[in-house]
Amino acid sequence: MAEKLQTRCVIAGGGPAGIMAGYLLARAGVPVIVLEKHADFFRDFRGDTIHPSTLELMYELGLLDEFLKQPHQEVRELRAVINGQTVPIADFTKLPTRCKFIAFMPQWDFLNFLSREATSFATFHLHMETEVVDLLIDNRRVTGVRARTPRGDLDVRADLVIGADGRNSIIQSRAGFQRREFGVPIDALWMRISKKPNDPGQTLGFFQHGKLLVLLDRGDYWQCGFVIPKGGFDEIKARGLPQLQNDIVSFAGFLRDRVTELDDWSKIKLLTVQINRLRDWCREGLVCIGDSAHAMSPAGGVGINLAIQDAVATANLLAEKLRSGAVSVGDLRKVQARREWPTRLIQGMQVFIHRHVVTGRSSDCKESLPFVVRLLKWFPVLRQIPAGFIGIGPRPEHFHSPTAG
Ligand SMILES: Cc1cc2nc3c(=O)[nH]c(=O)nc-3n(C[C@H](O)[C@H](O)[C@H](O)COP(=O)(O)OP(=O)(O)OC[C@H]3O[C@@H](n4cnc5c(N)ncnc54)[C@H](O)[C@@H]3O)c2cc1C
Missing domain, CATH: 3.50.50.60 (FAD/NAD(P)-binding domain)
Incomplete structure (x- = not known):
């Protein structure tokens, strides 16, 4: 009952x-x-x-x-590392809000x-x-x-x-x-790697010709999200852990001395997107x-x-x-x-x-920086556009429901 x-x-x-x-x-x-x-x-x-x-x-x-x-x-300015170059993407400091930052x-x-x-x-x-x-x-x-x-x-x-x-x-x-x-062509592998005091700060991610590694700063460790082609986890497993470790280091070289912490597949979760x-x-x-x-x-x-x-x-x-x-x-x-x-x-x-x-797959594009990103690099004022889209978004809602007396 x-x-x-x-x-x-x-x-x-x-x-x-x-x-x-x-x-x-x-x-x-x-x-x-x-x-x-x-x-x-x-x-x-x-x-x-x-x-x-x-x-x-x-x-x-x-x-x-x-x-x-x-x-x-x-985080007041969001940067990304694109094909090895660190570039500013979004500047939150001019937003018409009280807090001009993203809180992680x-x-x-x-x-x-x-x-x-x-x-x-x-x-x-x-x-x-x-x-x-x-x-x-x-x-x-x-x-x-x-x-x-x-x-x-x-x-x-x-x-x-x-x-x-x-x-x-x-x-x-x-x-x-x-x-x-x-249809989304990607999934994400989700795992932790320890963080050291001299590591770089929070970024939007490490992009390489269609692929992406995201690192979320969680104090004493990085929460890593590694984008893979949808349905590609079995192939990655078949290639072995050392290959995955190398792939991660090729995005963020500073993880080289600890990427071997990922020594068992049980430490790597597949998140479907x-x-x-x-x-x-x-x-x-x-x-x-x-x-x-x-x-x-x-x-x-x-x-x-x-x-x-x-x-x-x-x-x-x-x-x-x-x-x-x-x-x-x-x-x-x-x-x-x-x-x-x-x-x-x-x-x-x-x-x-x-x-x-x-896209999760290596693209044929040989440009080190896409044109739009180069515009953001050359004209700082343009960084307010992604800041508004990410930080506020279309049609932000304001609280005006009643409060119980
Ligand atoms: C890999 C990945 C990374 C992401 N990273 C980001 C990010 O960095 N920033 C961002 O803005 N968005 C991110 N997103 C998207 C974001 O997670 C979702 O859009 C957001 O969490 C949606 O919030 P929600 O409350 O609708 O659902 P959820 O956050 O999914 O919350 C649903 C809740 O319902 C509970 N629940 C589920 N089923 C039941 C049930 N039957 N009975 C009772 N409880 C139940 C769950 O346990 C959960 O607590 C990410 C998504 C993915 C897949």
């Missing part, structure tokens, strides 16, 4: 989209339950970027000062911070180790979710279900939503946001920001109505209408990058 709970809004998934939506709705006085399948937020396969527009939001919420006390790095912070610190703040609202409840396995549907209206917990099954009935369960969303598949796939988007993000009683509505590739490091913006728009559009009762499918469509075009624009950019820049 399943345990039963009733609330106004239940959110599947405690990633950036789910925790931010939960925080904002609870702040508005809406009873909300967030269900996260893992026991903690401590997983290393997440990006670490908190963008100026998210920092602006933290300011609007009155959380910025406290937030910036968490260990983080402030492990995502578990961000999620722990926000969920801690959310628990100060009596209407916020977070259930960890609670995996949503199905939707509850009455007369074609979604009325809740069924979840599995270490203590047994749990049914949560709610006026609204928010699917924020990421790119392998059970919610979108159980809802029967149609998904459009945009996808770009897709739902045709409909909602039906009666249910809306999907973040990667659950539109899976993002790591290109540009913008997926977290987009997921957070979705959450803000959701709260802005729905919180007031949800305080007093259910919302109509027309209300839910407004979330998709508001967030779909920024998503299309960013995904379009990501598809372009994977077709022409980071």
